[in-house]
Amino acid sequence: xRRCAVISDQxxxxxxxxxxxxxxxxxxxxxxxxxxxxxxxxxxxxxxxxLYDGLATAAIDRADLILTLGGGVTGDLGGFVAATWLxxxxxxxxxxxxxxxxxxxxxxxxxxxHASGKxxxxxxxxxxxxxxxVSCLRTLHKRDLTAxxxxxxxxxLIRDAxxxxxxxxxxxxILNADEAVLAELVERNVRIKAAVVAADExxxxxxxxxxxxxxxx
Ligand code: GLY
Numbered sequence: 229x230r231r232c233a234v235i236s237d238q239x240x241x242x243x244x245x246x247x248x249x250x251x252x253x254x255x256x257x258x259x260x261x262x263x264x265x266x267x268x269x270x271x272x273x274x275x276x277x278x279l280y281d282g283l284a285t286a287a288i289d290r291a292d293l294i295l296t297l298g299g300g301v302t303g304d305l306g307g308f309v310a311a312t313w314l315x316x317x318x319x320x321x322x323x324x325x326x327x328x329x330x331x332x333x334x335x336x337x338x339x340x341x342h343a344s345g346k347x348x349x350x351x352x353x354x355x356x357x358x359x360x361x362v363s364c365l366r367t368l369h370k371r372d373l374t375a376x377x378x379x380x381x382x383x384x385l386i387r388d389a390x391x392x393x394x395x396x397x398x399x400x401x402i403l404n405a406d407e408a409v410l411a412e413l414v415e416r417n418v419r420i421k422a423a424v425v426a427a428d429e430x431x432x433x434x435x436x437x438x439x440x441x442x443x444x445x
Pocket of ligand 1: 438
């Protein structure tokens with residue numbers, strides 16, 4: 229790729245876009261930063277269309293790359309845009325929340341919402357790569373950390389009893405955002421999720437277990 233469109237919500241862009249842009253520029257990319265307002269309301273076709281406008285203005289074509297920088301909303305919305313612009317551009321997920329690290333960034337579900345329900349318009353479209361830096365979790369609000377932790381506990385419950393117990397022994401370190409513990413937590417989650425998705429990418433049987441907690445929620 230020559231150009232890289234970085235898609236990020238405004239909150240995350242304020243925190244991390246300068247660093248990401250600098251690193252990408254150093255690596256030889258021309259960077260176009262496209263931002264949108266934070267929050268689930270941005271997972272809409274209207275917002276996707278604004279991002280398409282941005283891609284057109286930046287002349288992003290098939291030789292280029294999309295990078296989503298942020299939490300689950302950013303990965304879902306930006307991934308949906310990547311899946312549909314020019315019938316699909318390669319994209320890289322760079323999650324910045326614990327929920328996106330352990331769940332949303334892995335597995336290729338990308339979508340926007342419709343009046344009839346959440347994630348009704350979307351695709352299974354795998355990122356070329358997922359790059360997780362747990363130091364981004366330093367700027368996460370405690371409530372968002374515990375929201376991500378709930379997904380991790382859930383992966384223990386559905387797949388790995390020893391991992392479930394691992395959480396109980398490390399609760400304090402996790403809540404204090406100890407980076408070594410968080411790195412292990414993220415790695416174990418990604419292994420669990422990737423194995424389930426590899427067995428059933430399109431959710432015809434096994435993958436439905438990952439919705440444990442979502443459906444009731
Ligand atoms: N977050 C549930 C799944 O990826 O299937």
